[in-house]
Amino acid sequence: xxxxxxxxxxxxxxxxxxxxxxxxxxxxxxxxxxxxxxxxxxxxxxxxxxxxxxxxxxxxxxxxxxxxxxxxxxxxxxxxxxxxxxxxxxxxxxxxxxxxxxxxxxxxxxxxxxxxxxxxxxxxxxxxxxxxxxxxxxxxxxxxxxxxxxxxxxxxxxxxxxxxxxxxxxxxxxxxxxxxxxxxxxxxxxxxxxxxxxxxxxxxxxxxxxxxxxxxxxxxxxxxxxxxxxxxxxxxxxxxxxxxxxxxxxxxxxxxxxxxxxxxxxxx
Amino acid sequence: xxxxxxxxxxxxxxxxxxxxxxxxxxxxxxxxxxxxxxxxxxxxxxxxxxxxxxxxxxxxxxxxxxxxxxxxxxxxxxxxxxxxxxxxxxxxxxxxxxxxxxxxxxxxxxxxxxxxxxxxxxxxxxxxxxxxxxxxxxxxxxxxxxxxxxxxxxxxxxxxxxxxxxxxxxxxxxxxxxxxxxxxxxxxxxxxxxxxxxxxxxxxxxxxxxxxxxxxxxxxxxxxxxxxxxxxxxxxxxxxxxxxxxxxxxxxxxxxxxxxxxxx
Amino acid sequence: xxxxxxxxxxxxxxxxxxxxxxxxxxxxxxxxxxxxxxxxxxxxxxxxxxxxxxxxxxxxxxxxxxxxxxxxxxxxxxxxxxxxxxxxxxxxxxxxxxxxxxxxxxxxxxxxxxxxxxxxxxxxxxxxxxxxxxxxxxxxxxxxxxxxxxxxxxxxxxxxxxxxxxxxxxxxxxxxxxxxxxxxxxxxxxxxxxxxxxxxxxxxxxxxxxxxxxxxxxxxxxxxxxxxxxxxxxxxxxxxxxxxxxxxxxxxxxxxxxxxxxxxxxxxxxxxxxxxxxxxxxxxxxxxxxxxxxxxxxxxxxxxxxxxxxxxxxxxxxxxxxxxxxxxxxxxxxxxxxxxxxxxxxxxxxxxx
Ligand SMILES: Nc1ncnc2c1ncn2[C@@H]1O[C@H](COP(=O)(O)OP(=O)(O)O)[C@@H](O)[C@H]1O
Ligand SMILES: [Mg+2]
Numbered sequence: 001x002x003x004x005x006x007x008x009x010x011x012x013x014x015x016x017x018x019x020x021x022x023x024x025x026x027x028x029x030x031x032x033x034x035x036x037x038x039x040x041x042x043x044x045x046x047x048x049x050x051x052x053x054x055x056x057x058x059x060x061x062x063x064x065x066x067x068x069x070x071x072x073x074x075x076x077x078x079x080x081x082x083x084x085x086x087x088x089x090x091x092x093x094x095x096x097x098x099x100x101x102x103x104x105x106x107x108x109x110x111x112x113x114x115x116x117x118x119x120x121x122x123x124x125x126x127x128x129x130x131x132x133x134x135x136x137x138x139x140x141x142x143x144x145x146x147x148x149x150x151x152x153x154x155x156x157x158x159x160x161x162x163x164x165x166x167x168x169x170x171x172x173x174x175x176x177x178x179x180x181x182x183x184x185x186x187x188x189x190x191x192x193x194x195x196x197x198x199x200x201x202x203x204x205x206x207x208x209x210x211x212x213x214x215x216x217x218x219x220x221x222x223x224x225x226x227x228x229x230x231x232x233x234x235x236x237x238x239x240x241x242x243x244x245x246x247x248x249x250x251x252x253x254x255x256x257x258x259x260x261x262x263x264x265x266x267x268x
Numbered sequence: 269x270x271x272x273x274x275x276x277x278x279x280x281x282x283x284x285x286x287x288x289x290x291x292x293x294x295x296x297x298x299x300x301x302x303x304x305x306x307x308x309x310x311x312x313x314x315x316x317x318x319x320x321x322x323x324x325x326x327x328x329x330x331x332x333x334x335x336x337x338x339x340x341x342x343x344x345x346x347x348x349x350x351x352x353x354x355x356x357x358x359x360x361x362x363x364x365x366x367x368x369x370x371x372x373x374x375x376x377x378x379x380x381x382x383x384x385x386x387x388x389x390x391x392x393x394x395x396x397x398x399x400x401x402x403x404x405x406x407x408x409x410x411x412x413x414x415x416x417x418x419x420x421x422x423x424x425x426x427x428x429x430x431x432x433x434x435x436x437x438x439x440x441x442x443x444x445x446x447x448x449x450x451x452x453x454x455x456x457x458x459x460x461x462x463x464x465x466x467x468x469x470x471x472x473x474x475x476x477x478x479x480x481x482x483x484x485x486x487x488x489x490x491x492x493x494x495x496x497x498x499x500x501x502x503x504x505x506x507x508x509x510x511x512x513x514x515x516x517x518x519x520x521x522x523x524x525x526x527x528x529x530x531x532x
Numbered sequence: 533x534x535x536x537x538x539x540x541x542x543x544x545x546x547x548x549x550x551x552x553x554x555x556x557x558x559x560x561x562x563x564x565x566x567x568x569x570x571x572x573x574x575x576x577x578x579x580x581x582x583x584x585x586x587x588x589x590x591x592x593x594x595x596x597x598x599x600x601x602x603x604x605x606x607x608x609x610x611x612x613x614x615x616x617x618x619x620x621x622x623x624x625x626x627x628x629x630x631x632x633x634x635x636x637x638x639x640x641x642x643x644x645x646x647x648x649x650x651x652x653x654x655x656x657x658x659x660x661x662x663x664x665x666x667x668x669x670x671x672x673x674x675x676x677x678x679x680x681x682x683x684x685x686x687x688x689x690x691x692x693x694x695x696x697x698x699x700x701x702x703x704x705x706x707x708x709x710x711x712x713x714x715x716x717x718x719x720x721x722x723x724x725x726x727x728x729x730x731x732x733x734x735x736x737x738x739x740x741x742x743x744x745x746x747x748x749x750x751x752x753x754x755x756x757x758x759x760x761x762x763x764x765x766x767x768x769x770x771x772x773x774x775x776x777x778x779x780x781x782x783x784x785x786x787x788x789x790x791x792x793x794x795x796x797x798x799x800x801x802x803x804x805x806x807x808x809x810x811x812x813x814x815x816x817x818x819x820x821x822x823x824x825x826x827x828x829x830x831x832x833x834x835x836x837x838x839x840x841x842x843x844x845x846x847x848x849x850x851x852x853x854x855x856x857x858x859x860x861x862x863x864x865x866x867x868x869x870x871x872x873x874x875x876x877x878x879x880x881x882x883x884x885x
Contacts, residue, residue, distance in 0.1 A: 015664050023652040033443035040450035044459055051464045052309075056318045059309070102648035104613045107636040108665045122443070184293065191301040202308045261615050264553060265608055267579075267600075 012108060016116035017084060024119045031121050038082075038125030042075050045197065046133065060201045065140035066229055067199060068133050073157065073221040074197045075130035077164035083123030085115045088168050092175035092183040098266025111169070111256050141229055149228065156224035156238060159245035164193070164220045166248035169256060176259030189215065196221045219244045273367050274375040281346075281379025295343040296387070303336045307399065321463040327490055330402040333392040334486040335458040337417070340388040342424040346376055347432045351441035354432070363524065370429065370516050377425045385417075405491050412498050416485040419505040423480055426512035427452065433516070436523040457483035477508040543717060543748050544587040544610060549619035551580040551605050579605040581772035582619065589716075592739075592749040594759040594780070597769035603752045604643065606769065607719045610750070611641045623717060637666070640715035644722035647706050649694035655705045656690040659712060666713040673712075680708040683738045700731035707738065718742065721752045736761045791830050792854040793838055797822040797846040809841045822846070 025031055049071065053064040062070075081088070091114055094100055103113040143149065171186040178185075196217040200208050211218040219241050225231070227238025310332065314325045323331065350373065353359045362369055396402045405413065431448045435441050453459040454469070455478035462470050462483050473479045484501045487493040493501055554574045580602045587593055597603050608614040609621060612628025612635045621628060628635040642648075649658040663673050680686040684704040689697065697705060703723060711718065720739070724732045732755070739762045743749055751763060759766060759780065766783055768776040776783065800821035807815040813828035826838055835853065842848055 012664060016661060019650065019653055019657050019661055023650075023657075027439055029438055030440040030443065033438060033440050033447070037443040037446035037450070040447050044450045044454045047454060047465070047469075048460050051460050051466075052313060055320060055464075056313060056316055060312055099646075101608065101613050101643065101646070102641070104632060105611050105636050105639060105641045106662070106665055107633045107667075110632075122446070184297070188297045191298050194301055195305050198305060198309055202312050204308070207304075207308075263614070265605075265613055267553070267604075 009109070009112070013112055013116050016113070017119065020116070020119045024121055031124075034121040035125040035128070038122035039129050042126060042129040042133075045071065046129075060199050062199045062201075062231070063141075065137045066225065066231065069137040069141065069229070070199060070221045070225045071197045072130045072133035072137060073160055073225060074164075074193070075126050075133065076157075077161045077220050079123045079126030079130050080161050081123070081165055081168060082120030082126060084119075085165055085168070086120035086123070087113075087115045087117030088165070088172055089120075089186065090114070090118055091169075091172040092186070095175050095263065096183075096266070098264075100260075100263055101265055104260075104263075110260060111253070115169070143229055152239075153228045156227055156241045159241040160220045160224045162245040163216055163241070163248045166245070166252035167193070167215060167217070170248075170252040173252070173256040173259045176262045193217045193220065216244050216248065270367060274371055277367075277372055277375035278379040281376040282382055296340055296391070299336055299339050300391070303332060303395070306332050307395075321461055323461065326401070326403050329396065329399060330490060331461060331486050333396055333402065334489050335482050336395075337385075337388045337392050338420050338424075338456070338482045338485055339453070339458045341381060341384055341417075341420055342377055342428060343384070346373065346380070347428050347445070348441065350429075350432050351435045351444075354435040355439060355441070360527065370513075370520060373429060374422065374425055378421065381421045403490070405489060409488065409491055409494065409498075412502065413485060413489045415502055416488050416505060419502065419509065420481055420485060422509045423477065423505060423512070426509065426516055427477065427481070429516055430512065430519060433519050433523055436526060452478055452481060455479065456481040457486065461486075477512060480505040480508050540588045542586040543589045543624055544585065544750070545620075545622045546583055546585045546606075546610065547620045549580055549583045549585075549606070549609055549621055550578065550617050551602075551609055551614060552617040553577045553579055578772045580609060580616075583769070583772070583774050585767065585774070585777070587748060587750070589748055590743075590746045591765060592743045592751065592763045594763035594766040595750055595752045595769065596754070596759065596766060601769045602772040603769060604721050605772075607641070607643075607721045607750065607752060611635070611639055611719055613641075637713065638716055640710040640713070640718045642706055642710040642718075642720045642723055644703065644706075644720075644725040647694060647702055648709050649697075649702070649705055651695050652693065654691050654693050655686075655697070658694060658705075659690075659709060662709055662712050668713055672714075676708075676712055676714070680711075683741065684708060684734060700727050703727060703731065703735065707735065711742070715747070717748045719750045719752075722754065723751070724753060724755050724758055732757070789829050789831060791828055791835065793826045793828075793835065794818065794850075794852040794854070795824050795826060795839075795842050795848060796850040797824075797842065798849045799846045801845050806842065806845065809845070810838065813838065822849070 046068075049064065049067060052059065053067075057063065059067055094114065094117075100110065100114070103110045106113065167189065168186060171189045172183075174185050175183045192211075192215065195203070195207070196211060200211050200218045200222045203211070208218070212223075219238075223238035224241045225238070226235040227241070229235070307329065310320075310328045311325060313320060314323065314328060320328075350359075353362065362372075365372070404410070427448065431444050432441065434444050438444065454465075455473040455476055457473070457479060458481070462473050462479065465473070473483070480501075484493075484505060488498050488501065554576050556574055583602075583606060585593075585606075595603055595606065605614065609616050610623060610628065612623075612630075612632050615629045623635060624638045626635050626638070628639075649655060650661065653661075659677070662668075668676070677686065677690075684707060686704060686708050689701050689705050692701070694702065694705070707723065710720075723739075724735055727735065736758060739749070739751070739758070743762060749762070751758060753759060764780050765778065766776070766780045767774055768783075796818070803815055803817040803824060806824055806826070807813075810826065810828070810833070812832045813826050816825045816827075818824055824842075826842075828838060839848065839851070
């Protein structure tokens with residue numbers, strides 16, 4: 001019983017997502033526009049890095065291949081978010097419109113119904129670019145790939161994605177406390193997260209601390225990459241990524257649940 | 269007669285800009301954090317002593333701030349409303365109004381641009397002060413810069429307008445907007461000074477209208493283009509505005525013909 | 533609550549249920565938002581105000597009241613969508629807002645104003661998702677679809693994307709979605725709103741069968757026809773308070789007394805002369821000469837008498853008898869104009885609040 005529950009829950013999630021994916025794929029032109037556009041967005045960042053590293057061997061002690069790994073982690077986390085959890089972004093709109101009503105009378109967790117409620121096809125472009133960048137980077141970096149290190153990399157990178165998703169959920173859940181449809185916090189935070197596309201060591205101490213402990217975006221890319229690459233004496237910090245991820249998931253879930261108690265539907 | 273109608277639109281749009289403030293602030297936020305990252309990265313890069321197109325740190329700061337201003341202009345999301353009206357067929361209601369559609373949208377853009385300019389210059393100025401100042405050109409050069417910034421408004425409007433017209437053929441404006449944003453960032457020089465790009469990209473950028481959006485005002489501000497050369501750049505801007513304006517009218521006419529053929 | 537009515541265990545039990553909404557009291561624009569940040573003033577509305585309801589298994593209760601009375605809010609409290617500000621609610625032994633998943637399995641909810649179908653998916657796809665969420669077996673699912681097809685002609689809607697359904701089609705599909713898992717307790721909030729007569733009849737027919745099968749039903753509606761067809765007990769709410777809870781007959785007898793007829797005569801006739809001929813009715817002149825509105829008690833006069841009197845004065849050009857609106861009763865009940873006798877068939881508790 002206890003073992004089949006999570007599997008059934010996950011299967012149901014895939015069912016919801018799959019239904020939306022099929023609906024989204026009906027407009028083939030849209031699919032291509034979104035995929036091409038998201039690839040172009042990520043490509044500009046890569047071109048920037050290429051232009052910079054054409055003139056300098058390292059940035060704050062990081063080589064191009066290493067920076068690309070950091071960069072690709074953010075791109076992949078965003079891609080997973082768009083493709084599989086895009087509904088999270090619609091939470092403020094749903095709360096404002098009273099659209100959570102029916103999700104509250106179905107026997108499936110509200111948070112999962114919300115998160116699976118939309119598909120962002122741009123995620124496909126992000127995952128393609130991010131995957132290619134990561135593959136390119138990992139083939140270049142100077143790392144001894146023991147099975148243990150591979151397992152470590154997988155664990156850390158999955159945790160990194162979880163952190164990004166949790167921050168998004170927690171920030172969109174803040175809409176339960178704020179009135180008004182034009183709710184800007186999640187998008188604004190997402191922009192802050194873009195800072196993590198570069199080694200956080202380039203920033204001032206204040207920003208570095210903020211990205212580490214206040215909103216742990218540095219654990220989405222910089223610290224796990226450092227740990228896997230064994231880069232610098234502080235690289236052990238990256239081993240904390242799964243702990244940080246666990247903390248973020250718990251906090252995000254709690255914020256959502258507390259918020260849901262305040263849900264007021266809408267008065268037509 | 270018509271001129272008064274457009275003037276009225278400018279005023280109304282300037283007054284209603286507050287209804288778009290959420291989107292405006294959001295757009296500003298997006299560009300702001302990119303700016304922040306860029307400022308840190310470039311300070312580090314230039315401290316390394318390597319040559320980056322001859323830019324000094326204060327010059328690069330000035331460049332990034334000019335790029336911040338030009339990227340924030342004409343971003344108050346009138347385009348999303350226009351895209352939605354095209355997609356839902358509501359645009360056919362606009363066809364019967366006694367004003368030129370393109371001019372009307374431009375009038376609205378101008379109304380909002382005033383506030384956008386004020387806010388972005390205030391933000392850019394504060395950042396310049398906080399980070400230890402940037403070089404300021406002499407008065408004649410400053411005037412040329414002002415003209416080049418003024419030209420960015422119609423030019424950027426036309427780039428956005430033309431891409432929004434694509435909605436007559438495609439459903440998804442989001443993707444179109446992203447693609448345009450990326451293209452503009454790369455080829456206007458707002459991502460990185462064009463001289464630092466591979467030469468084929470530089471050439472491409474120079475042959476297209478995008479360089480007039482950021483590279484031109486930046487070059488004039490930094491005094492990289494003075495006198496005749498600066499005037500030449502301004503003329504290029506004017507040329508692109510003319511060409512794209514005509515292109516906009518042509519595409520519109522074509523799109524509308526399609527619309528009426530298919531019965532809206 | 534008299535002890536005698538507690539013979540059967542109620543399946544829905546609300547005690548002093550209250551929901552207070554708090555909205556920020558801010559004026560328009562940026563100035564208003566800023567001022568709100570400083571002063572933090574709120575306006576509060578008691579949408580549901582100490583409501584007590586006790587409903588037995590298999591009962592069908594009409595829940596009526598004017599717009600904004602608190603009907604939808606009550607349904608949301610009973611179904612666990614909203615957490616009450618105070619008071620208690622127990623449905624089938626479960627506190628709905630505390631144990632939402634268990635509650636979801638026993639109740640079916642429909643809000644006529646909004647759909648639960650996935651907007652971009654075909655109806656069939658939405659139903660299949662619900663089937664999987666509720667864990668309905670394939671045979672049962674097929675049986676249910678067949679049943680819905682029979683009464684609601686669901687079959688033709690299955691391949692259509694929800695976005696493209698007309699209001700009537702949408703409501704039929706939504707009914708199927710709400711009842712797919714055979715809930716024993718059903719809340720329907722205005723399931724016939726905006727429907728044309730044909731669809732309305734079909735929905736009513738469907739609801740009758742539902743009740744006949746032993747489903748406990750709370751039905752919110754503006755339409756007297758729905759109520760008469762389906763329910764025997766009626767609860768009236770206004771301003772968040774229950775003002776009547778009892779048998780339908782008690783309301784109907786009183787309510788059906790007054791009739792209102794609009795008459796247009798071909799020639800101009802003095803209202804006084806009409807009034808003189810109908811001393812027991814109230815005659816008011818209409819918008820143009822020859823038009824009258826005549827109100828009368830149907831136990832004193834018949835419609836035929838009124839028409840005969842009017843046509844004795846001049847030829848009748850046009851005639852309209854107002855459909856008695858439940859909202860009129862509610863308003864009258866509230867202002868004390870109507871005397872309601874407690875129901876005699878014993879379900880309800882009489883005049884509450
Ligand atoms: N989510 C909400 N937020 C604020 N006020 C609400 C909300 N829902 C309902 N109300 C208010 O509560 C009152 C009752 O609403 P409702 O239950 O929808 O009435 P009904 O369904 O009887 O028309 C109304 O005054 C309405 O404006
Ligand atoms: Mg209602």
